[in-house]
Amino acid sequence: MADWFARGRTSLVGRLFGTFLRQSRSIAGVLVWIGIAVVLAIIVMALLAPFLAPFDPNTKVADPELPPGGPFVMGTDRGGQDVLSRIIWGSRVPLAIIAVATTISLALGLPLGLLSGFAGGRLDRAILLVMDSIYAFPGLLLAIAIAAVIGRGILNVSFAIAVVYIPTYFRVIRNHVASVKEEPFVEAAIALGLPRRRVIGRYILPNVAQSIPVIFSVNAADAVLTEAGLAVLGLGLPPGIPDWGFDISLNWQRFDASWWATFFPGLFILILTTALTFVGEGLNDILNPLLRRRETKVGAEA
Amino acid sequence: MTEPLLEVRDLKVYFSVYRGFVQRLLGGGDAKVHAVDGVSFSIAQGEVFGLVGESGCGKTTIAKTLVGLVRASSGKILFRGEDVTRPDRKGLFRVRERIQLIYQDPQAALSPAMTVGEAVADVLRAHGLPTDKGDRVHAESEAEIRAAVYGIFDDVGLRPPAFYYDKYPDELSGGQKQRVVAGRVLGLRPQLIVADEPVAMLDMSVRARMLEFLMELKARHHLTYLFITHDLATAKFVCDRIGIMYLGRIVEVGPARTIYADPKHPYTRALLQAIPIPDPSRRSAKVLPKGEVPNAVWPPGGCRFHPRCPSALPTCGWEGRDVIALLEERWLSIELAAREGIAGPIEAWEADGLIARRDMGTTDPHAVAALIRTIIDQSGGPMAQAVRDIRVEGTTVIVEFRAPEPLVPKEVEGRVVECLLY
Numbered sequence: 001m002a003d004w005f006a007r008g009r010t011s012l013v014g015r016l017f018g019t020f021l022r023q024s025r026s027i028a029g030v031l032v033w034i035g036i037a038v039v040l041a042i043i044v045m046a047l048l049a050p051f052l053a054p055f056d057p058n059t060k061v062a063d064p065e066l067p068p069g070g071p072f073v074m075g076t077d078r079g080g081q082d083v084l085s086r087i088i089w090g091s092r093v094p095l096a097i098i099a100v101a102t103t104i105s106l107a108l109g110l111p112l113g114l115l116s117g118f119a120g121g122r123l124d125r126a127i128l129l130v131m132d133s134i135y136a137f138p139g140l141l142l143a144i145a146i147a148a149v150i151g152r153g154i155l156n157v158s159f160a161i162a163v164v165y166i167p168t169y170f171r172v173i174r175n176h177v178a179s180v181k182e183e184p185f186v187e188a189a190i191a192l193g194l195p196r197r198r199v200i201g202r203y204i205l206p207n208v209a210q211s212i213p214v215i216f217s218v219n220a221a222d223a224v225l226t227e228a229g230l231a232v233l234g235l236g237l238p239p240g241i242p243d244w245g246f247d248i249s250l251n252w253q254r255f256d257a258s259w260w261a262t263f264f265p266g267l268f269i270l271i272l273t274t275a276l277t278f279v280g281e282g283l284n285d286i287l288n289p290l291l292r293r294r295e296t297k298v299g300a301e302a
Numbered sequence: 303m304t305e306p307l308l309e310v311r312d313l314k315v316y317f318s319v320y321r322g323f324v325q326r327l328l329g330g331g332d333a334k335v336h337a338v339d340g341v342s343f344s345i346a347q348g349e350v351f352g353l354v355g356e357s358g359c360g361k362t363t364i365a366k367t368l369v370g371l372v373r374a375s376s377g378k379i380l381f382r383g384e385d386v387t388r389p390d391r392k393g394l395f396r397v398r399e400r401i402q403l404i405y406q407d408p409q410a411a412l413s414p415a416m417t418v419g420e421a422v423a424d425v426l427r428a429h430g431l432p433t434d435k436g437d438r439v440h441a442e443s444e445a446e447i448r449a450a451v452y453g454i455f456d457d458v459g460l461r462p463p464a465f466y467y468d469k470y471p472d473e474l475s476g477g478q479k480q481r482v483v484a485g486r487v488l489g490l491r492p493q494l495i496v497a498d499e500p501v502a503m504l505d506m507s508v509r510a511r512m513l514e515f516l517m518e519l520k521a522r523h524h525l526t527y528l529f530i531t532h533d534l535a536t537a538k539f540v541c542d543r544i545g546i547m548y549l550g551r552i553v554e555v556g557p558a559r560t561i562y563a564d565p566k567h568p569y570t571r572a573l574l575q576a577i578p579i580p581d582p583s584r585r586s587a588k589v590l591p592k593g594e595v596p597n598a599v600w601p602p603g604g605c606r607f608h609p610r611c612p613s614a615l616p617t618c619g620w621e622g623r624d625v626i627a628l629l630e631e632r633w634l635s636i637e638l639a640a641r642e643g644i645a646g647p648i649e650a651w652e653a654d655g656l657i658a659r660r661d662m663g664t665t666d667p668h669a670v671a672a673l674i675r676t677i678i679d680q681s682g683g684p685m686a687q688a689v690r691d692i693r694v695e696g697t698t699v700i701v702e703f704r705a706p707e708p709l710v711p712k713e714v715e716g717r718v719v720e721c722l723l724y
Contacts, residue, residue, distance in 0.1 A: 184410040192486065193398035194428045202424060206415035265627045 035278030117177025159212025217280030419467030556717020
């Protein structure tokens with residue numbers, strides 16, 4: 001069983017990675033590389049926060065609302081804290097939430113999508129109904145409702161965001177499975193007498209897996225925004241933890257007096273989401289064969 | 303005669319057509335595609351039996367039913383005398399070790415995300431390694447499975463096996479992929495192989511080689527083939543006996559040589575005439591079937607081929623909708639449609655079994671009845687003689703046909719034909 005898993009995984013990841021590398025010099029490939037570089041830089045920033053941040057993010061180090069300049073590259077906020085230090089420390093929150101939330105929604109959305117798409121019939125319709133009703137809620141609203149019920153904290157916020165994205169994974173995987181299921185090689189695997197679990201795991205999953213990195217990066221970008229939204233509304237993390245969204249909520253009413261305390265956290269949210277979107281859209285162009293086919297056609301005409 | 307390897311008796315496979323709730327409420331009952339409608343044949347050990355027919359005639363459905371991908375609606379499938387029509391889960395697993403399918407398109411039959419070596423190994427993991435004693439043992443190690451796959455690759459001519467093991471399907475040619483597919487099936491040591499158009503997707507240049515390869519395998523592994531094809535020329539090359547299928551039924555079945563030398567059923571004749579002869583100086587008079595293959599949801603009554611048959615008889619099963627089809631075809635000419643406008647439009651006619659009728663409303667039904675009579679008489683042919691009566695009831699014009707003669711398969715000169723000509 002262990003080596004079954006290992007073999008399926010290596011060939012799968014290897015194949016996806018190979019497809020990506022072959023096309024990494026296309027426009028889409030460059031987008032992905034830029035996105036990856038920016039995200040990696042932010043990850044490094046988060047990991048090295050204790051060394052990079054010039055001041056402690058939670059103590060008053062100077063007068064409130066000093067403009068950018070001198071030792072305070074991005075100024076100080078209304079509490080007299082260094083904005084740059086808070087941004088560096090604050091990068092940990094969105095990254096942690098992306099990691100936890102997307103893992104939870106993938107862990108639930110993927111198996112449900114595989115099951116629903118493969119089984120079809122009534123089970124499929126029942127799962128679809130539940131997922132569609134989750135999907136019908138505006139994402140932020142649903143996250144607010146869940147966060148309001150279960151309270152603050154990284155895990156709670158991640159869970160609230162994860163619930164919002166389960167249907168995205170589910171939908172994409174389920175539809176992809178439903179179409180791959182009709183391929184003769186799946187029928188052939190069944191005709192060869194292979195057990196159902198194996199047919200799903202070895203014949204269907206590897207052929208729908210190219211959707212996963214795409215949804216992952218698009219959802220991650222969205223998750224950053226949702227988290228910031230929750231924080232602005234006061235439903236994010238407990239006070240004391242530096243967080244971009246929380247900093248915006250602290251300072252935005254003083255925008256006229258000290259725009260930098262709101263502007264720089266917002267800018268970093270923008271940078272991270274844009275980078276993740278670059279990765280997602282670029283991968284989509286590369287790994288989604290339908291788009292790729294369209295591209296070659298256009299190329300042939302030119 | 304010894305017991306046949308496979309015997310199929312009066313097999314019927316219907317598929318329900320999904321109709322919406324409202325449609326069902328509005329009536330018309332349940333619609334069903336009569337994919338296979340009463341087919342019987344048997345295959346002896348070591349034989350190559352060909353099923354030949356146009357696409358949509360039900361040959362692939364038969365293949366899928368044999369390996370349990372599709373459920374038979376009724377009838378029986380006997381394998382070495384054992385009933386395998388509706389096996390349970392375990393039974394199905396065993397059936398699939400003995401009856402296996404080779405697909406038309408080897409590219410589509412292999413997962414693009416799996417190396418071809420793994421594709422074969424996977425089957426051996428699920429079913430165990432066949433031993434010389436005829437049973438199966440589960441492999442002790444991955445190395446043992448790999449060795450077995452090498453053996454299979456060597457057997458199907460993929461040499462050196464180690465070179466091919468880690469290839470993905472896109473990296474192989476069509477012929478090589480078909481060898482992988484054959485190897486994957488042979489790993490199960492099946493007794494009957496159902497080959498569904500195994501060479502149709504291959505280039506002309508490798509077809510003959512592939513057919514030879516299949517025959518080599520047959521000799522080496524004592525296989526029996528059910529060979530499904532739409533191509534009579536291919537079937538002639540490999541089959542001992544053939545069955546000609548049309549719209550879910552076998553119309554003629556017998557030794558291939560007999561049928562090729564002297565086809566009896568009009569449909570078989572038409573198919574054989576359609577084979578091109580590579581000699582420009584020989585021009586054969588071709589009598590091809592007219593029109594299209596009818597819809598299998600409502601197959602024609604009587605002999606299914608009668609609406610297209612060049613030698614149909616008045617007793618072949620003419621019915622109400624044949625008149626409507628005649629009118630429809632006739633009124634494709636704008637001139638005729640205008641001149642015979644009082645009988646139209648075609649949508650106002652309805653067929654009900656042997657009857658076609660049209661409610662004329664305020665128009666004089668007698669004039670229309672007379673017109674229809676003229677049209678049918680003019681068309682000549684067997685349909686005109688099959689009409690029992692054209693009459694008027696109230697405002698409705700009714701065309702009624704005589705009931706057809708029952709169609710029973712008959713032994714004719716060494717083969718069985720289902721046709722009223724004999």
